[in-house]
Amino acid sequence: MTRMDKPRIGLLGTGPWAERTHAPALAAHSGIEFSGVWGRRPEAAAALATAHGTAAHSGEAGLDVLFAASDAIAFALPPDVQAPLAARAAAAGCHLIMDKPVATTVAGARAVADAAALAGVESVVFCTLRFAPETARWVAEQADRGGWFTAHAQWLGGLFSPGSDSPFADSPWRREKGGLWDVGPHALSALIPLLGDVTDVLAARVEPDLTHLVLRHVSGAASTAALSLSAPHASAGTALELRGEHGTATLPQNWGDPVDSFTAAVDALLEAMRTGQPHACDVRFGLRLTEILAAAEAQLTAGTRGAAGTRGAAGAPGVGAPGVGEEPERKPVG
Incomplete structure (x- = not known):
């Protein structure tokens, strides 16, 4: 009890x-x-x-x-x-x-x-x-405003760049999975409440670790995300810009104390x-993030593009949705 x-x-x-x-x-x-x-x-x-x-x-x-x-x-x-x-x-x-x-x-x-x-x-x-006060408030406010046409996100870390002294650089799973899996959830955790669930994803990667995603959302909006843990230190940083009928809005840079x-x-x-x-x-939202990222990873491995799954029963994101390992129906992006 x-x-x-x-x-x-x-x-x-x-x-x-x-x-x-x-x-x-x-x-x-x-x-x-x-x-x-x-x-x-x-x-x-x-x-x-x-x-x-x-x-x-x-x-x-x-x-x-x-x-x-x-x-x-x-x-x-x-x-x-x-x-x-x-x-x-x-x-x-x-x-x-x-x-x-x-x-x-x-x-x-x-x-x-x-x-x-x-x-x-x-x-x-x-x-x-989603829990840092300024950014959580911003996401909630922009989601309430709605009317967004597109969004562009950049999560570019220098964890594995020459000269990095971060203790997180010793993480084997981050080195294996890269920015797609480490910072990809951050980008998606903001894009989904702002633009709606992801229906299609197109992924491309260049070495050493820069993945670009193009996402279609249920709202009809499209977004992009650039994800890396190996950006040059001078270019590392986080940005998310929304554009729509209200003009533009940008994610606050102050994430505060973790x-x-x-x-x-x-x-x-x-x-x-x-x-x-x-x-x-x-955890259902966490499952949905994994479904989308796994769909992108499968494309990078196979050189294909396709659907990112669907919303599950009773509107629960990811519950009951086809996963990458279950051969979901593939649809073109665009």
């Missing part, structure tokens, strides 16, 4: 993101009990737990102990590590705060969404700009737990 007076939230992961964002936010949150840290490396779990005054866990037995001691679990793990563990946490009755992307395969993301639905647990996917944004994500999960009303950035 969830103790709604002060829910217990545990953390899976001990890397830079967990150390700098998740653990500080959970430890400082007055409305929850930070119930423990689990890590694949026992010494890292112990160090992070000690720094924030909570319990450390590791190994298979440690997972079960932390799930039993928690009402919700936050994840700071590589996507295809987090997905099966999230399905397991949901089956144990834990609500979920997941990192983006939920998984890099449609099957993996759908398994989490199905497990959460079966267990009746709530979920939030931490798409940062600890504050993660705190807002925790608050969003607590509200969903209290009311039973799913958050807009729940």
Whole structure:
């Protein structure tokens, strides 16, 4: 039974993101009990737990102990590590705060969404700009205005450029999957609420890691996104410009402190737990992001273009939609 007076939230992961964002936010949150840290490396779990005054866990037995001691679990793990563990946490009755992307395969993301639905647990996917105060407010305001004709997004990071000293550059999954999967969810998390779900996608890539997407939306609008983790440092940055009947609008550049944004994500999960009303950035939305990105990746691999899936039953994005591995019907873009 969830103790709604002060829910217990545990953390899976001990890397830079967990150390700098998740653990500080959970430890400082007055409305929850930070119930423990689990890590694949026992010494890292112990160090992070000690720094924030909570319990450390590791190994298979440690997972079960932390799930039993928690009402919700936050994840700071590589996507295809987090997905099966999230399905397991949901089956144990834990609500979920997941990192983006939920998984890099449609099957993996759908398994989490199905497990959460079966267990009746709530979920939030931490798409940062949807929880940073200025950018979240901007997305909501522009979505309410409507009438947008097109949008152009650029998410260009210098993580793997010469001279980078970011600790995130040591991430094997980011190096393997590149900007499409790491920053692609950020772009889509803004484009979809502004222009509607994606119906078609066209993808092109140039080395070392620059992917361009052309997207058609259910609103009739089209958008583009340029995604990379290997941009020259002088050219790195984020931009999103909307054009429509109101003129132009540009995404604020101030994303604020990620600890504050993660705190807002925790608050969003607590509200969903209290009311039973799913958050807009729940695991079903995370599944939809994976479907779109997987469709783009399949094109890059096969040299084709095609549909990005359809909305699922009862309007739930991605639920029941054909995934890349299920041979969806291909439609031309344009």
